[in-house]
Amino acid sequence: MQFKKTALSWGIALATPLILAACGGDNNKTPASQASAEKNFNRIAVYPVCMQADATCNTDDATAAEIVAASTDGMTLVYTDSPKEQLGFVDITNPAAPTGLGVLPLVGEPTSVAIKGGYALVGVNTSSDYVSVSGLLVVVDIATRSIVHSIDVGGQPDSVAVSPDGSYAAVVIENERDEDLNDGALPQMPAGKLVVVNLSGAPADWTSSAVGLTGLADLYPTDPEPEFVDINADNIALVSMQENNHIVLVDLTDGSIVKSFSAGTVDLTGIDANEDDVINQSESLSGVLREPDGVSWLSTEYFVTANEGDLDGGSRSFSVFNTAGEVVFEAGNSLDQLTARIGHYPESRSENKGNEPENAEYGVFGEDRLLFVNSERASVVFVYDVADFTKPVLKQVLPAGVGPEGALAIPARNLLIAASEEDDRGAVIRSGLNIYQYGIAPASYPTIVSNDRDDGSPIPWSALSGLSADPSDGTLVYAVDDSYYKKNRIFTLDVSQQPAVITTETHIIDSNGVLANLPLGTLPAATVNDDKTVNIDPEGIVKLADGDFWIASEGKGNQIDGPVASRNVLINTDADGLIQKAVTLPAAVNLLQRNNGFEGVAEYEGKLYVAFQRAWQNEDAVRIGIYDIAAESWSFLYYELDAPESQNGGWVGLSEITALGNGEFVVIERDNQGGPDAAIKRLYKFDTTGLADGATVTKTLVRDVLPDMKATGGLVTEKIEGLALLANGDLLMVNDNDGVDDSNGETQLMNLGKLF
Template structure:
């Protein structure tokens, strides 16, 4: 998305004034990166561009495993749902260009490069029992198939030895996870195996292959090995992970024989989230004992050590990575640190707490300059963790990079100072597009993260789904944010922007300690107000308000806007749920304005007037701003007028409301959708900024704009005019797929303008949050 350190103006005078101090990165073990070499994302190539330059297609495509030609100028990736290999020109990596897709006779599961060929493992199995697959050899320049071998099973990972003399192919023959007889566990034949190709002959049709049996090795399900991933060191030793068997095998490729094997072992985890509540709650209070590592991706560090990405599977998710030596001795284990780091960055996937947490998926090792670096993909958190392995006994966290949703493959091109990650999740309906993330290593400060939380009592403050933003009235360095109804305990967060990244330094749970919300009399609607629509009468019930309060007096409302109050505390706009008169979307709660004290305890509840409630739609209050004794609040989309939504003005002295008509931009996304207001912010002299957006992301995003409106004339039903202040899509440089939800906006007393996006708590979202400072 938009880089928080690289915003460029088109005549609007935008700039960023952050300095970097990763020593303040919330007490993690980050080293100071002020003058160091770092990775920054320079481009994101959406795979759908192979089918349509503007990605105006619903066809599912996916980049899963990625590699590069020997000169590093062409990326090749496996595209399983489209049954193809994709090719991308990165001669100019910031301007990656589509080179097309080569259709195959099955689903490619992995791809690597040898000489001028791309070698693809292709699964052509009829089902989980009748398995088959091919090794397909493709000329990269012409994108034509040169030769192929029948493998006799369902392949997964493949790898070429550093000297180019051998190719290792994992034959997984995975089991049917939905098979009732096995309950998703192994013991479904045929068993997996490993194939070694001798690739020394320049004519690939003459390559010889040997099979290596893997049965009888593992303690778990030894008759049904399911090898997952392979990597090869300079001594032509292949390390193979058997994820479901929780086992690791070392194979000498020259003799095509197993030379060692051992259990991947288990880990104990403390202070992790182990519950999947609905609504969500991140609570780092669980302890897990004896979790099998069940490694997925693996990479050699040197000829004696390798790293496993410990995804976990059958036994519950070990959530980290491990450094082993060739004897199976654990040199280092990351413990709970990846989960904690994901929490710090707002990237923690609470919906995976019972299973695999952040879910490490893959690992890559490469030497950049004099620095040995490890890259670990977190599939569910959509992050890449980067470690300096100068001391393999004590890896040092260097950086964390954001990716498009669900990074699967990761590939380093140190000769070109590039890192590539393939994000596989693609669903246009969920506003996610598969992509190749391109990062460049240079002497520069890191762009990401722009917001992290501090550590309290050995645990990071949990935050995510930032849906509203406000500035302190006295201190220009402080902002306040709220999270939305995705979380069962809504909070007010204090953000200190005097650091880069900015820090979430405090979190106050909103509480109904004095039962103000629970006992507020509900404003009912008399039938005479709407005699033609009796179904709209008394649509709210007192139970609607009391049901928002949890047993511990925390609340689960839907905060979509926050404003610091002139007399202390905060105003919070809570969006209602449901549409009046729509049985499919019954009204579950009303739109409310809450007054909180300095400790986030509810002091007062303001309800909308009855006539407004008669027309409630499921898209309600989205922003709030206090200015000179009045509350200005925005309704996201039209309730009763086409093309106009409304801005309400509530006079605190007279308790009266004036509604003004705000004209929305037309829908202009190729994917349709809607346009609405996300935020309203006072900037002085009766002038306000309004954040307007559509509900599209990535290539489909079209409207992400900030407008200025004059609200000095308050007359009921007045049609407002607006002036464009900033177009976030056109006036800033993007290096990633555009966010859907720019939700929060605040202006500080020294004139700085901040914008933040809502990552939806990672529900159908990569989790990336950018706090942008605009001037």
């Protein structure tokens, strides 16, 4: 089936920015051509920087790409690797197939990099502690990947920029605070500053001078902590002082302060301010300090701040200022709400700074003036059309690796680079350089968006762990969220549109006391909330022809190793989510319980077929439970899993089951690995016809979906957990994004076509 585009662009529908002022005339606008209206960014590759150490990333060592720059011809990426204290180089002559060129060891921690001709200028922190600060601006020949010169900058550098005309470099010396000293309270000496480097002549001839920043900010004036710098065409440096909630403009030609002003505050409504395992964007915060991190000039008159926050604030937004210090645009709650709409909202950061906009970048692609904002915690890049600098209009949202820090536009090659810095092999996270290409093509992401609730906020969703096609409407499928969230829900998706649209949410309700009256120890005491919503672990869902749902809730805990926190339960609800019945396993089977229980449920001829994830105690094969609804009886088949094939070991299990008819079923068999370590992501089918209780099924490979997952241009996600067979024969597959916790939040709903 070909998804048809919705007539209403989801981007336009979602972009409801708060415009504080609409300054500027026609000189601030660029007409968009008809061709440009069809252009989008799509991810074409990710280069995991662990490949610099091992060709297949078979290493546990932490490495990172934090800040990224490009050679003047746009063919070589240069990135800072703080954990390894090195500078990395990547060839992107073919951007769809980036190739590592090696690394250059440094004498300290690289924090930033910028380009001057054939040289990379690298800020390197050589401080021994927070008081005895020191640092260098290291000059590297890109062609030979060798150090040719170093300049002592007299402190801990945090950001480096080179002026558009190549005359100056500006180096922010943060001299960051010790967050363990007095709970990180300021002031903490020594104070930060700005170092200006005159780039005339050869590197050995370059000279530097310091610009003091003390006494400028209202907050902690004796301890300026500059964070980021960008330079415009007039050689004016824009400096953010994050903890001071301040912005400074410096004329690099003479080191004078042109303007200095507070970044101000934002009143936020329609946000989630509590970490309670429920996304509820109906709360508010007043007077939130912006505390900008990354900044970028849009012109010589306007600039943008990414308001990540740190010490006392963080407004979850980005803002556009003019050089008089006036806010002409404020994104307000729109980024938080947008991430909730596309399944990327980080609920675990609700009491902190929400999605945390980290950095901003600006580029002119043909006639299109575009702004890019990296969200550190939602792991996305927001793309805005800024034909009018005072009225950014949402264009796209791009998926990135975990923690996108650096952003780099390369308009001459129609490329955008985002450097995702988080790296933890054990958590299935690898740092990488995300590469996006701008061209005439439909946007491939997001694959799912949601409608609004009655209060105007988006239906929040994430952690989808099961799919089921509607038995009578070929355009609808149903999904559930797993135990990452409380107050579990059933989602209705319209898959006739692209992206698919979550049209409604249905809470699972225990008003009849079905779960509340289960035997003690079956489910935790806190399963049923005061409003009768429930906190279970839905891992599978199937909708029956009569309109009822059956949900497979996975248990937790091992019977032998103990303790058992909850049992595996099949839960029957009506079409409105009201629980009608709950079914547990036979007592003898419960005695074999281990953590990896119910992972999917399907229905065929009045029987429910339940996929267990892994073999239970003292069993060699995984169970397929069969529950006869009318007879209220259980029987079991067995399924033999493939042996692990990942270079990182791990385990293999089932994560979904879907009925094909005629006694046949398809299952997802996958390993618990992602990225370069992923090896098994497969669909198998088996026939249950004529099999007796206790028999082992014979499986047949339907499709290795690892190539499909790689075709998204990103790193392979760990958990594919949902399948739905549509009436026209198309098979849909979706992954579980783990609630954006230790995950990049990416959800890929794929149409695999007609496989049966």
